[in-house]
Amino acid sequence: MAGLQPRPAACRVESGLKNTLAGLTVLAIAAAVPAASAQTAEQRLPACLACHGTNGIAKLPGVPSLGAMPADYVLTQLYMFREKMRVAAPMNALAEPLSDDDLRDLGDAISKLPPPQPAGEALAAADADHGSALVNRYHCNSCHGADLAGHDNIPRIAGQREDYLLKSLTDYKSGARPGYSPAMSEASKEIQPDHIPVLARFVSRQK
Amino acid sequence: MPRPTQFAVAALATALLAGTALAQTTPPTPKGDPLEGRPSNTEAAKLAPVDGPPLPTPAAKLPTAMLKVPEGYKVEVYASGMPDARSMRLGDKGTLFVGSRLNDKVYAVTQVDGKPVVKILARGLHRPNGLAFKDGNLYVAELNKVWRYDNIEANLDNPPKPTLIYDDLPSDEPHGWKFIGIGPDNKLYVPIGAPGNILVPPPTHAQIRRMDLDGKNVETVATGVRNSVGFDWNPKTKDFYFTNNARDWLSEDIPNDTLHEVKAGTGTPPNFGYPYCHQGNFTDPEFGWGHKCDEFAAPTALLGAHAATLGMRFYTGSMIPEAAGGIFVARHGSWNRTTKNGGDVVLVKLNDDGSFKSMQPFMTGFLQDNKYVARPVDVLPMPDGSLLVSDDWNGAVWRVSKAQ
Numbered sequence: 001m002a003g004l005q006p007r008p009a010a011c012r013v014e015s016g017l018k019n020t021l022a023g024l025t026v027l028a029i030a031a032a033v034p035a036a037s038a039q040t041a042e043q044r045l046p047a048c049l050a051c052h053g054t055n056g057i058a059k060l061p062g063v064p065s066l067g068a069m070p071a072d073y074v075l076t077q078l079y080m081f082r083e084k085m086r087v088a089a090p091m092n093a094l095a096e097p098l099s100d101d102d103l104r105d106l107g108d109a110i111s112k113l114p115p116p117q118p119a120g121e122a123l124a125a126a127d128a129d130h131g132s133a134l135v136n137r138y139h140c141n142s143c144h145g146a147d148l149a150g151h152d153n154i155p156r157i158a159g160q161r162e163d164y165l166l167k168s169l170t171d172y173k174s175g176a177r178p179g180y181s182p183a184m185s186e187a188s189k190e191i192q193p194d195h196i197p198v199l200a201r202f203v204s205r206q207k
Numbered sequence: 208m209p210r211p212t213q214f215a216v217a218a219l220a221t222a223l224l225a226g227t228a229l230a231q232t233t234p235p236t237p238k239g240d241p242l243e244g245r246p247s248n249t250e251a252a253k254l255a256p257v258d259g260p261p262l263p264t265p266a267a268k269l270p271t272a273m274l275k276v277p278e279g280y281k282v283e284v285y286a287s288g289m290p291d292a293r294s295m296r297l298g299d300k301g302t303l304f305v306g307s308r309l310n311d312k313v314y315a316v317t318q319v320d321g322k323p324v325v326k327i328l329a330r331g332l333h334r335p336n337g338l339a340f341k342d343g344n345l346y347v348a349e350l351n352k353v354w355r356y357d358n359i360e361a362n363l364d365n366p367p368k369p370t371l372i373y374d375d376l377p378s379d380e381p382h383g384w385k386f387i388g389i390g391p392d393n394k395l396y397v398p399i400g401a402p403g404n405i406l407v408p409p410p411t412h413a414q415i416r417r418m419d420l421d422g423k424n425v426e427t428v429a430t431g432v433r434n435s436v437g438f439d440w441n442p443k444t445k446d447f448y449f450t451n452n453a454r455d456w457l458s459e460d461i462p463n464d465t466l467h468e469v470k471a472g473t474g475t476p477p478n479f480g481y482p483y484c485h486q487g488n489f490t491d492p493e494f495g496w497g498h499k500c501d502e503f504a505a506p507t508a509l510l511g512a513h514a515a516t517l518g519m520r521f522y523t524g525s526m527i528p529e530a531a532g533g534i535f536v537a538r539h540g541s542w543n544r545t546t547k548n549g550g551d552v553v554l555v556k557l558n559d560d561g562s563f564k565s566m567q568p569f570m571t572g573f574l575q576d577n578k579y580v581a582r583p584v585d586v587l588p589m590p591d592g593s594l595l596v597s598d599d600w601n602g603a604v605w606r607v608s609k610a611q
Contacts (some may be wrong), residue, residue: 059569
């Protein structure tokens with residue numbers, strides 16, 4: 001398997017499927033797993049982790065870490081990729097052939113990966129205080145939990161890649177990413193734009 | 208079985224409670240946030256909107272046996288496999304159309320040899336919750352657009368390109384999804400919710416509009432309406448009745464969701480009080496200062512705190528005699544309450560003058576041990592007198608009929 005893993009460039013997240021590179025990415029990842037239709041989640045998982053990183057800890061820009069992500073959230077995102085309700089190459093094409101049970105099994109398997117550990121340099125005390133105050137102000141804990149670990153169909157955000165959090169919050173706020181439920185569109189509506197980087201930086205460093 | 212909701216409301220005690228809740232409120236969350244107004248205590252922090260799973264429950268695992276109806280009636284599955292099944296409309300030729308809110312699809316259900324066949328009629332729509340049907344055409348409301356699909360039942364396998372009817376609508380996600388309907392006045396009714404929990408809405412929001420079926424001659428029917436996701440017309444009087452979802456975070460027990468009416472032929476649109484007055488008898492602890500509830504049109508009925516009253520229909524059939532002339536109301540069930548409230552279909556009866564008479568549970572069991580196993584969204588009396596109930600938790604439609 002390891003020898004067939006796509007190079008990092010092939011994991012680049014694209015916003016459309018017409019892109020040649022994205023098409024090649026799908027081929028590359030599809031080639032990395034057996035073509036049989038009756039694969040178990042364990043058999044499929046290495047293809048996921050080729051981009052999402054060993055143990056689901058993503059090392060690539062724009063690619064989210066998946067470790068300990070709540071199963072229902074993973075299922076929801078995979079469903080949206082399959083139905084093209086959330087467009088992000090190569091995920092749409094990868095999810096296309098998956099059955100409902102495949103989605104459930106993958107959600108369960110990914111949720112059992114260990115949680116990501118915070119990366120990057122530690123925050124200065126003032127930055128940490130500011131981030132913590134903003135988490136309180138915007139009630140992030142109310143849905144994502146006291147430790148931001150998520151539950152049910154609400155994602156773990158603690159320890160997530162900073163660039164992914166930054167893009168997600170920006171896209172929720174702009175409407176580029178509507179979400180399955182409108183909850184994050186609503187919650188992000190009034191987040192001040194200059195607070196988004198502070199939140200992303202702080203949350204990415206939480207365990 | 209949940210007990211019937213208590214209706215006796217002591218206005219004074221209510222006002223005192225409201226005052227207590229205000230005293231515990233923390234610095235404000237920005238407007239538009241569903242958490243606006245949330246007190247900063249650990250119990251309140253446990254509450255957040257609950258969404259169902261994106262996949263429909265497999266037919267073999269549907270909680271049919273848990274759903275209870277009065278003696279002499281039975282519950283069965285009418286159709287399943289429709290993720291996020293929401294508003295329902297029936298076509299002239301018997302096709303059941305089902306919208307969705309979190310999903311992007313509109314479904315068409317036909318019965319072939321007694322078995323449901325579910326087709327995806329449209330996909331890629333943004334929160335296509337609202338449906339209406341008239342003269343062979345299906346109307347679909349997205350978050351900010353209303354479309355018309357012509358002669359739809361002859362083209363279920365190859366739906367025509369829809370015609371855009373109306374898009375002078377805001378794009379706010381909070382309370383942006385819509386229930387729509389066509390009245391006996393042959394007008395299309397389109398509600399526009401408040402863009403958040405509790406705020407002074409822009410003049411474009413918190414109202415219900417009506418228009419010609421081509422989207423022209425728009426007028427306002429009601430203002431001061433926080434969020435209506437269900438309405439119907441009294442078949443006798445042609446008066447317009449609608450459910451309304453009241454604000455969150457004030458208290459576990461208040462305010463109630465409400466049933467309202469606009470008499471046929473009303474000129475100036477009545478103002479139903481949002482955000483100044485709740486449930487007709489107390490002013491908002493923040494926005495209500497300087498106002499009195501009697502400035503506003505009073506609700507017809509109080510339907511339960513945080514119960515999320517959605518679809519409602521008058522019942523004119525004969526299969527369920529105790530429902531004759533009454534209104535079935537789907538209470539989707541609360542999220543903003545420690546002990547969940549609603550999660551049932553209730554039967555509301557009115558007096559001859561249109562005022563409130565009674566409310567009784569009709570279909571229960573959606574809520575088990577304070578968790579949802581199903582959630583009712585819309586109700587639809589069928590030509591044979593049976594009642595369909597959509598369920599966005601399981602992606603199914605239930606049928607209640609007389610037990611043989």
